[in-house]
Amino acid sequence: MGEATATATAEAEAPVSSWVVEMEKTIGEMHIDPAAEMARWKRHSIYRVPERIKNLHNSKAYQPELVSLGPFHHGDPELLPMEEHKRRAVVHLVKRSGRPLREFVAAVAEVAQQLQDAYKDLGDEWRGAAGGGTDRFVQLMVTDGCFLVEAMRMDALRGKVHEEYAPNDPVFSKYGYLYLWNYIQSDMVVVENQLPLLLLQRxxxxxxxxxxxxxxxxxxxxxxxxxxxRRHLVGINHLGLHPLDILYTSLTHGDHQERTGSTAYVMPSAMEIYEAGIHFRGRRQDREEVSEPDGV
Structure with a gap:
């Protein structure tokens, strides 16, 4: 009993680290509310890929190839050439709308906080009214959002936008639709290159x-x-988080019975392709045998 008392006394007299003092203060002040914590983490929907994961794979797979959308890759040197075309997209969209640019800016500014919260670990340069961070963020959102709207419109019209853009426009033209749209489309689903659908709706x-x-x-x-x-595969009746979220939902959820038309297309299996007369060869050039695929 005497030893236990002596030990307790020694522990009480031992110096307490500043970390212990800080954590005890936090423990005493913090009220754990699961509902509040769920709401806190629900605000985020766009994340950076951890560097360790990038290093385990091809790091370039996590980078946009042609155009930055949102703050995470804004300013990347290899993507800077598209900035001029983004600004042109703003000009064309605003002129076609017949609305002043200030209406678009105001519509986005009203939800600026929600848009900022969507990006986990958003840099300080995009936050705060004092340093102009929020204004810069709204400008980025309007610019990138207008570009994406114009690019999707070009896709919907199959590049036939010559009444508003020059026939030889390097991006918004038949040429851009044929040679650049696939890259834009691919960049739309890069994890770190997302725009909130709330922005597009505004x-x-x-x-x-x-x-x-x-x-x-x-x-x-x-x-x-x-x-x-796959446009007739599932019905999307809500506002998704961002383009990647909508794509994921369409590919992994919903019953095939939800198809609303007969033009839906689903890629056939490897066996179906083989049975149709298309043969497969091994990757090595010196391999001459035709291999039959396993059932899929």
């Missing part, structure tokens, strides 16, 4: 208030641009 409402108040129309617009061959 811009589209300025363009057409009645049509795009319906969240499902915004989601459908994005989905049709990402995978037109």
């Amino acid at each position: 811009l589209l409402i300025v363009l057409d208030h009645h049509k795009y108040q319906n969240a499902s129309r915004v989601s459908r617009l994005v989905l049709d641009s990402l995978c037109p061959w």
